[in-house]
Amino acid sequence: MVRVALFVTCLVDGLFPDVGKATVRLLERLGHEVVVPPAQTCCGQMHINTGYPGQALPVIRNHVEAFEGADVIVAPSGSCAGSVRHQHADVARAHGDAKLAEAAADTAKRTYELSEFLVDVLGVTDVGAYFPHRVTYHPTCHSLRVLKVADRPLRLLRAVEGIDLVELPAAETCCGFGGTFALKNSDTSTAMLGDKMSAVLSTKAGVLTAGDSSCLMHIGGGLSRLRSGVRPLHLAQILEHTR
Amino acid sequence: MSARDEVLARVRRAKGPREVAPVPREYRAAGTRGPGDLELFAERLRDYRARVRVVAVDEVADAVAAALRDRGARHVVTASGVPPEWTATWAAAGTVPPSAPPSAPPSAEQAGSGEPVELSDPVSRIESRVPLGGDAREALREIVAAADAVVTACHVAVAETGTIVLDHDAADQGPRALTLVPDYHLVVVRAEQVVAGVPDAVAALDGVRTQTWISGPSATSDIELERVEGVHGPRTLEVVIVR
């Protein structure tokens, strides 16, 4: 049994609590203990990526302290896990805080995105899920290219009983979210979203899944506006589902 | 301060520490892959839609003659160091048969009279080592502009990329304009000149010599990234490989 410290992420906490609940239930069903360190807030990625790394410093410090002592930290987000693993220590170092950089590097080593944790640490691909729907999977950019989760999410999905998993055309193309990019360059973001939605609709899937609630919020927001009927569901929500 | 001194001063102020890690050269280095594979070389040349004839040593003159006949060449230039026997068969024939080449692209400069043509001096030889200043440049331009085919040797060839390298300081490869202006370039490559990869070719060349690396005929992809052969350089590249 692994004692998992859940890094729920600010977006899931405030806007998509069902994703957090699904992650907890999935991990508990697999026989592991889940704790939610109460001091956690956010990884600070938005500040870093928008040009305010100095402001992110206390947020990073808070994150590192919140997860001090946790053996394994799991986030249902490729982007947030990516920031912890690939940005925190660098930001601390660039601002002259060597001690925080060292601590952040240590936190990074213990941090996993959900599919990585399931496949690499727990060694499971069949989590005993049942989901009798037509599903297409969008590999989010940060899970794909920052964390390099490769086909781990797909291996998990293929093992789901009853699932009709269909390939998403041009799956690896960005959906156009990009955090504040969606606001600062909303026209370009919308154009990218349009192409992504066309791809999703071409699959005739009823459910779009991904490992990041942020991208799902973006694509799902577009699909909702189109009244397409396609449901965005986080990977955890499918894997949690049983007969 | 002169521009030179100022730019150098800026560089010294701007750059980081001089110490750098040694360059990791873990790629397939020169001399590690054995001799070049002739079949691969021929295949790669054909991929560029270059024409290839593979012949034995004693068949070179016949192959050159056949190639020039098929091309319908009337005025051939060669580099001064090209062995006279390569073009001997063709020159001895003294005529160009009227047969149109079966697959040659139409060419503005190409003969098309339909009648056999008597050639008093069918092969012009261009000295490569003379300095081509002043009138010599003009003379060269005139000769090559009048030629409809050029025959040269090469210095080295790369199997993996289908590349032929001319060393323009070598007598059998000639000055650069020689192989550029005529619309048809026939290169004779000896088996031992074919190396496996690019590093082997770089190692076989002296960086201070004037070179042209040729991989197939002139081409462009500037219109919708669709490849079109034949823009400014020779539109037809033909290679006789001496096995």
Add this chain to the structure above:
Amino acid sequence: MTTFLGMPAGGGNLTGEPFPKAAREALGNAQLRRNLAKATGTIRAKRANVVGELPDWAQLRAAGAAIKDEVLANLDEHLVRFEEALTSRGTHVHWARDAGEANRIVADLVRATGTREVIKVKSMATVEIGLNEALAGIGVHAVETDLAELIVQLGKDKSSHILVPAIHRNRSEIRDVFRREMPGVDPDLTDDPRALAEAARRHLRHKFMTVDVAISGANFGVAETGSLVVVESEGNGRMCLTLPRTLISVVGIEKLVPRWQDLEVFLQLLPRSSTGERMNPYTSVWTGPTEGQTSHVVLVDNGRTATLADPDGRAALRCIRCSACLNSCPVYERTGGHAYGSTYPGPIGAVLSPQLTGVDRNPTLPFASSLCGVCYDVCPVAIDIPAMLVHLRGRVASAKGTTPESTAMRALAWAMADARRWRRLVRLGRFGRLASRHVPLPGWSTARDLPQPPKETFRDWWESSR
């Protein structure tokens, strides 16, 4: 000017409209979107094929990055060696602090030959400094001989791509430009790419045989030997480098490699990344004046030392202008190159242009990316463009000082640095959930619905259920 260490910024064709505004205009052009999607899709597939063929691509990439870093770490020494090697073989070496100085040097050299016309090999450096315009100012016409550059020049258009400047034009648009602008062209010219290429061949043949001054750039300069290397496809480069009596090469100071041997790496990385070929049709290598030519090399700074001064930005100078990042970028594919406003568009342009000019003159480019990371994956010299974009966003924000955005960010960070404060803020957000559905978020709500805030946060659920 906001450059590192107060290093002088570059000038020339490196700035334009704010990216979001220019992008909006480009996105409205459906033909452009189709042209770009087709062209970049084709080249992406070709590149992936030929890169996949090499079992040692990762090792070549690592070597390419390391060689360029080695050059940058000792750039002064390599430049001096390069100059010595060139001078000892009879090439005249000139140095230019910026675009204006480079243009004056070239203009003086051209004027001294008495020619009214020069032929040009495709060269990004000369587009960057605005050389054609400068030459026009002294009554000299610069004839672009690369097919795509010719299309751009005849169409009185601007380059939108590093490798294929006319990538935004399709075949019928190109035919129309040729019919309208090319003297003596067949009025029945078709839009078959072969026919268009043939028309260009005929148009330029006479220029090649008669114009006696050529201007080139260089893909590489070898410090050890003084070799200059031009990598091309059409043969226009060979024509320009070979036939004219005077050759002037305009070279950015970062173009050097230390040793002849280093080309064994770059001549594998560049063609496969660039045109998706195993090797480009022609690579010319020359060292000093050959075959009776007079040769000049103009070494240009124009903001490169300002780029070199930033430890987190200098890797942009590794760039070998292959354009793989443009072809792979989902933003570039949709907006095209003109939206970037600079000679260097796409992801590399978004990190290079602001560094060359100072971020204050290009404050929107570092934000012209969703940080999807594909540019880093395909970069043959492993420039971590996403990380560099993030770094430059920081420089932009610092340069702007206090803004409404920075104030809001600061407040948010203050809340996020403490769980109690943060939870209060999240709960507050929830109370506003009914209102928030009806308050449009600028930029977001035009095309997307906002998620409905949940009844309880995850943390509330967790605490109430345990």
